[in-house]
Amino acid sequence: MDHIEGYRSLKGLPALAGIADFPSAAGPGLSVDAAVLRLKRLHYASQRLWQTCLARLTSEPLYELKMGFSYHAYLAAEHITLLRERVAEMRHPPLGLDKIPDPALESFFDEILAAPTSRLLLGGLYQVALPALFSAVEAMQRDCNPLAEAPTLRVLRTLHTDLLEMIAWGKESLAVLPAEPEEMPWLHELAAWLDAAGSLDGTGAPSSAPHPRYAANGFRYDRTPQRDERFPDPYNMGVHAEEFLYDPAFPVRDKVLMMLFKRLREIDVPEMMASLLYEMVTATGDEEAGGKKWAFYRDMTRQLWDEARHAMMGEVGFARLGIDWPNFVCVNFTWSKGLNEQLTPRERHAVLWFIEQGLMSKTGKRFEWELGRDSGDAYAELIQDYDWADEVLHARIGRDWYVAGFPDVKTAAEYGSACWDKVVADWEQWRNDGLTRHFNWWPGLYREACRLRGEEPDPEIERYSVSYAETRADLRRIAASG
Numbered sequence: 001m002d003h004i005e006g007y008r009s010l011k012g013l014p015a016l017a018g019i020a021d022f023p024s025a026a027g028p029g030l031s032v033d034a035a036v037l038r039l040k041r042l043h044y045a046s047q048r049l050w051q052t053c054l055a056r057l058t059s060e061p062l063y064e065l066k067m068g069f070s071y072h073a074y075l076a077a078e079h080i081t082l083l084r085e086r087v088a089e090m091r092h093p094p095l096g097l098d099k100i101p102d103p104a105l106e107s108f109f110d111e112i113l114a115a116p117t118s119r120l121l122l123g124g125l126y127q128v129a130l131p132a133l134f135s136a137v138e139a140m141q142r143d144c145n146p147l148a149e150a151p152t153l154r155v156l157r158t159l160h161t162d163l164l165e166m167i168a169w170g171k172e173s174l175a176v177l178p179a180e181p182e183e184m185p186w187l188h189e190l191a192a193w194l195d196a197a198g199s200l201d202g203t204g205a206p207s208s209a210p211h212p213r214y215a216a217n218g219f220r221y222d223r224t225p226q227r228d229e230r231f232p233d234p235y236n237m238g239v240h241a242e243e244f245l246y247d248p249a250f251p252v253r254d255k256v257l258m259m260l261f262k263r264l265r266e267i268d269v270p271e272m273m274a275s276l277l278y279e280m281v282t283a284t285g286d287e288e289a290g291g292k293k294w295a296f297y298r299d300m301t302r303q304l305w306d307e308a309r310h311a312m313m314g315e316v317g318f319a320r321l322g323i324d325w326p327n328f329v330c331v332n333f334t335w336s337k338g339l340n341e342q343l344t345p346r347e348r349h350a351v352l353w354f355i356e357q358g359l360m361s362k363t364g365k366r367f368e369w370e371l372g373r374d375s376g377d378a379y380a381e382l383i384q385d386y387d388w389a390d391e392v393l394h395a396r397i398g399r400d401w402y403v404a405g406f407p408d409v410k411t412a413a414e415y416g417s418a419c420w421d422k423v424v425a426d427w428e429q430w431r432n433d434g435l436t437r438h439f440n441w442w443p444g445l446y447r448e449a450c451r452l453r454g455e456e457p458d459p460e461i462e463r464y465s466v467s468y469a470e471t472r473a474d475l476r477r478i479a480a481s482g
């Protein structure tokens, strides 16, 4: 060992493929068994973070938090995949990854899941859980032998980078949400839960556990979507966006406005997908929902994140035009609400696939991309290009995880169609109940776009007033996930 300092590579070439110097490579490291124990805890923490993002996304009213949870669910799912694959390489089949590594660690995540407000949830996640995971990653990076355990270190590098970004987002969000009286004592209790588990990675000495606070009564999952004040009329079905897009009488430049609305409206897809994933992964003994492979959850979480990106592409589109969208468009949640409240998780998946397979048709994603290209608006063309590419990926995901469960595509489509038919969207009732007037917001949006362009509105375009609420038979043409 003493000779290692004096050891030199030939001609001073970078040794050991550049991953380490000789003293550290010759130093100690974790045994395979010790490393697997830690990786399993990192995996468990990532699983719980993923599930918590899914569990809270739909009922979270704040749009920015919804989008953040969509992204972080995706990152956590990617971490889970990396950790699973690495554990499987370390003499550990069967994986045993479904085992809870420590009851105190379970209680710790149960507490966060049950946090009663957005602020507390964020505090638990981004001030305690993610920093603890980050410390565990850094500790493992220090403790691993850089040569013997190079494959693990590569996985940890990804977690390290992503966690830094996630924690920074959480801190920035917390900085603008008002603090709550119960917050500090609870955050201390969370730290005590981690201590009781011998820290997140299990390397500490376990201390005694605190009493459950929010998890004491269990967690009640809420699948009903909530929106913030920028969505004051979420039942509004007053503008039939597709009719406008497909009508050759209207100019492409104005159709871009409607397309941006369609993108932004995709907020409802993560709201629906989060519910189906969370309900499936936590289902016990329910054949309809449970028993899916991890690869299914990974693919579907990627799709969830893509749909959140599509919504944000719409938001950015309005922002770059200078249109303050909450003042001009009513973004409805009726699709996610209807599916979440009226269908089983499997039926929701069937509807999602049924709608998405329709997007590959003539009036689908190619049409929208051509529209973007013909509009002369480089941004519209760009986002539709990626929207289309994402949709092709989603079609593959649908084939693998939905169609594969049926004898053929026709049967899969019939089931999807039948599930879609089951969803009752009673527009008249919503109007009668005073939930909405189905206000036609199009003229206002169009006039604002004209004002910003310095042009006079064209009365023919301004007059457009086809409403979903008036075209009940066209329910199917609401390409909600498109």
Ligand SMILES: [Fe+2]
Binding pocket: 266, 306, 307, 310, 481, 482
């Ligand atoms: Fe989409």
Ligand SMILES: [Fe+2]
Binding pocket: 307, 356, 390, 391, 394, 481, 482
């Ligand atoms: Fe999609």
